[in-house]
Amino acid sequence: MAILLFFLFAALAVGSVLGMIISRNQAYSALFLVLAFACLGGLYGLLGAPFMAVVQIIIYAGAIMVLFIFVIMMINLGEGISPEKKKWTIAAAVFMGLILLAEIVFAIKGAPAVPMIGQEMAGTSPIEIGRLLFTKYLYPFEITSILIIAALVGAVVLVKKRDGE
Amino acid sequence: MNIPILSLITFLPLAGALLLIFLPKENKNLLYGIALSLAVVVFLVSLSLYFGFDAQADGPQFVEKTGWLGFGIQYHLGIDGISLFLVLLTTLLMPIALLSSWSYIQDRIKVYLIFMLILETGIIGVFISLNMFLFYVFWEATLIPMYFLIGIWGGKRRIYATMKFVLFTMLGSLLMLVAIFVLYHLYYKATGTYSLNIFDYYQMLLDPKLQTWLFLAFALAFAIKVPMFPFHTWLPDAHVEAPTAGSVILAAVLLKMGAYGFIRFALPLFPNAVETFLPVLSVLAIIGIIYGGLMALIQKDIKSLVAYSSVSHMGLIMLALFSLNVEGATGAIYQMLNHGLSTGMLFLVVGILYERSHTRLIKDFGGLSKQMPVFSAFFLVALLSSAGLPGLNGFVGEITCFFGIFAANKTFAILSVSTVILAAAYLLWMFERVMHGPITNEKILSYKDVNKREIVYLVPIVVLMFWMGLYPQPFLRKIEPSVARAIAGIKSATKVFVQKPESVPAKFKIPEGSAGIR
Amino acid sequence: MTDVFWLIPFAPALSSVVLVLFGSKLSKKWVSLQACGAVFLSFVFALVAFLGSLKISPDNFPIVKTLFPWIGAGSFQAGFSFQFDPLSAVMVLVVTGVGFLIHLYSVGYMAHDTGYTRYFAYLNLFTFAMLILVLASNMVLMFVGWEGVGLCSYLLIGFWFEKPSAAAAGKKAFIVNRIGDMGFILGLLFIFVAIGSSEFSAINKAIGQGLFPQALATLIAILLFVGATGKSAQVPLYVWLPDAMEGPTPVSALIHAATMVTAGVYMVARLNLLFTFSGTAADIVALVGALTAVFAATMALTQNDIKRVLAYSTISQLGYMFIGCGVGAYAAGVFHLYTHAFFKSLLFLSAGSVIHALSGQQDMRKMGGLRKYLPRTFPPFLIGAIAISGIPFLSGFFSKDAILTEAFAQGRYFVWALGLAGAVMTAFYMFRLIFLTFYGEERIEPEAKHHLHESPKVMTVPLAILAVFSIIAGYIGLPAVLGEKADLFKRFLEPVIKPPAEGHIGAGTEWLLMLVSVAVAAVGISVAYLFYLKNPRIPHALVARLPWLYKLLYNKYFVDEIYGAVIVNPLVKGSDWVYGHFDLKVIDGALDGSAAAAGFFGKALSVLQTGFVKDYALVFLLGAVIFIGVLLF
């Protein structure tokens, strides 16, 4: 059952990423991405991390991608942008991307075996993550909140229309 | 003593700078009031160093030492008779420099004051650091505020001047950084412990060939800072373009960092290389003395004249230092203070003139003594101090320097004494053209004599000039023992080298690599 | 009683400081009172110390008083200490005595000057520095006075600094003096390194113990003498003194006649053991002195400026003092210094009175016949002229004669002959001065004549006093021929100055020499009478006959021009050239060049920097691929 779900999500994720690449309209790209991220959320669930799955779907697929779509609408390029014309750059990029893929796959194959996943899928409840966040990772957690505030303020300041513009 | 005085005087200005950041930039009086009173407080606190300093005690005093970043990087401060007065000079001149900018600096006052205070922290730090890392940090830290001081508040060619100044000094100090790394590495290799403590490095006996390279790296950094011929050309440009206070600090204190570096680092660390290069350096110093004097003779801009006179004077100081005897080195240290006062005051005086006339060209002046008699008196005192007139401070330093040089090498001494003539010639000729003669330029008739504020910051310098000229013992007494120890250290290190390797006891032998512990 | 001697310099110092700081708030009257009073106080102290010292046995000299340790660095030690001995006593008395009279005179002379306070501040400072110079017990402190008087000289020559010539003259004086000072410093260093001290007593002791090799002693003595030629305006460094006449006349009298310029003589006399020990150096001193005496006298012959004539005369007279020192008659040299202080300051002050009367006119061609207008100035002037010309029974005769006699006695006939030649010219130019100024037709400009007036009492009284001393001052140093003990002056100085090796000449020869001197002076005076009173056409005829000679003398042998062309100009022009072609082009050029090179390479490499994000990313990716590849294999 799980393996089936895995393949379903995997295929959907890869497919939607491909779709995002192919589509010329940015809005469609963004929607494809939402789908991809949702699939990833499902995969997280399969990995025994239900909390992360929810976070992924709410924050990524939800909040961040909404932001993207928002900006796309604001910018509104109409026809969108045609794909890259410098052929050799694409060739080189695709080629190197594939090499990287091969390299890492090769690296994983050579790595020592990892125990199977799924035995204790229900083992990690949000409670424990919460406990970790507020004990061991308290400072990073707080600092992250400062970071977010800074980002918030920064974004507002950056985008704010100044006099004379 | 439980109060960390050294940390206090180092970081109080920095704290002041931080405070200023949060103050409104429009309130000039408040900003100046805080900066100035802080600088005065720092000076008063630093005075306690003088009274607490025990000239006879061996080693650094007021030591503060705590671990900092690990790997030998420690927060290690301390002063001896050599750095004591350089610190005092800095803390004294800072309030004076600030006061002198009151009407000179008109825009961006807040930023200006912040940079000045940061500069003070940097300079004091350089003189009191006993850890190489700390020293280097402070050394570079002085560059940044100076860069902006010249670059923002400077004259017409300020960008060129400030780039030249920073790149020139940076070039030298980067080589020094490499040399510090090498020392660090060698020390670790020889002992297995990390250290950047300068006193640990004093114990190192280095392979003479390696010493050469390390010494050259250090010497270049310091020679550029001093500046010694032929690395002097950044100085006139920087001085001419810098605002008055910048010039004052630059001439009075920043140049001393170079000479200080020589006596604290370059000379004691590499005794063998010193022995090899001493003649070359001495000749460069002599060329600096005469060349600087001749160049000063024909300058058309008062500030660049004073800048070249600095080259000449610093040449004498370096030559005296290179004589490697107690008299010469004491004279050199004392002369550093004198040069700080006299050249600092000359720049102040030129600044006063500039504020009224907005020109510094000699030909634009003439007959000022009539219009500004009090100013004329101050100018003359500064000038005579710079020319080494007996009774004023310059003479005491100069004659002691001459004596040291003479005891080391008579030919050098005879050549260097020519500065007596040259200094009188270029200074008095300038004075004649600027202050004497009939008033040719009608604008001069509108110049006002020095005001109360200007008198307030000039008088302490004048008083010190007379004091140091008539009764120098309070200074010399504190300087001399430290200098004597430093010189003895250099001399004894040189002797170790003179011995043949066989005669060095086994544990002192230089290991295959290149470092050993002496 | 002698112990008060260390107090001598401080009254003028204090007064000077007060005048500098609070001068603007003081009334003119108070200023004059304070300034003159301070010098008078010093004079009283000096007198007390002198009288006290008369009772002290010669072996107890010098009396040293160390006020505080001054410079101390390693083996370089110098105290702020004074010493008192007969030589100092003479100098101190001259400085404070003549100095006081000149201060007094200045009250009248400078009465209408706007810089009145400043003037007295400088003058007091000068007195202080001069006293330091003569009282210092070591050479380092002496140098303080040495330079201090130089500074005051600079300030006072350039007193009327609005006049470009005055400002330039002051500067010239200081710089030329500094050339000499370089010699002084080097001599000082040689001494210090050789014996580890610069105390005069230590130096004398070291010479006694033979610590100096002969060659070293000569070198030191010559170096110090270079200093003396600067300060005492001897060949070749005399050029500043004539220009120094730009200063107020009392200044010329005090500094450039009576005191400062004699500092060199004092120094040589102070170190007489060194010079005598060296021998060669003493010969050089004598020779330079003799050359200067004649050389300066020739230049004085044709000058038209009344003060310049006196300036050249001063140079010439200083030459005589050096002859005295050089031939070993140090006492005679100092004696001449002492008499010269009276008659030369007298001459200057009376000249000042003349100038004052003529509203600043100094050109003798615009004077003449002033005798009847200036009844209180003329007699002192005449007395001064007679004294300097070497007419018997006035002070100048005794001192000059003592020098020349000694030169002859020591067998220095060449020096003696030069001295004699100088004496003729001295008599000639002095009386040329008298005749042109006070006799003959009036050539006064109408404007000046309108204001013509005799000087006030405060100026003429000092003249009278100085005139008296110009007459009687010589009687304490009578020639040896009048008896063993006739020369009181010499005997007084004996603790400091060893009498020269006996070069005996008979009484007859001595009388003869005296006669020659007198004859020579008489010849000079008569020729002057002939030329300028009896038959004024002769000088013009001579000029027409020997125009080149006249030009040469009138232009002072073009020495200033030669110095300018040979030393000053090349130095300035050369520096300018080096600055333009080396400092800016080579050194700075190398620097800017390397900056430009760095910039060039940067530009070249910046081709790689396209500015497109994707290109950067591509390189980044390539890097990642390679990095992982390296990690794997």
Place this chain on the structure above:
Amino acid sequence: MIPPGYFFILSVVLFSLGIIAFFLKRDLITQFMAIEIMLNAANLAFLALAGSSNFLDAQVIVFFIITVAAAEAAIGLAIVLLIFRKKKTIKTETLNSMKG
């Protein structure tokens, strides 16, 4: 059950697709999206490794990564907007003001 290798392979495939997408796309926004894909691929690898060893800290780290990514997205998009306003375009081939 599911071998962890599967997750890794998927993660790498997604990462490479992200790279390729970055180079194929020509506007800032979609390139930005490509970067997000790579980020997620990395997260997946992280969680896969954590799941196999039941290591909770890894989840916390991923949590942080996501929050930081949110902040980054906000700032990044703000910059994109700014660039668009200044240059009236977001085509990367027209943006080369970084050239020296």
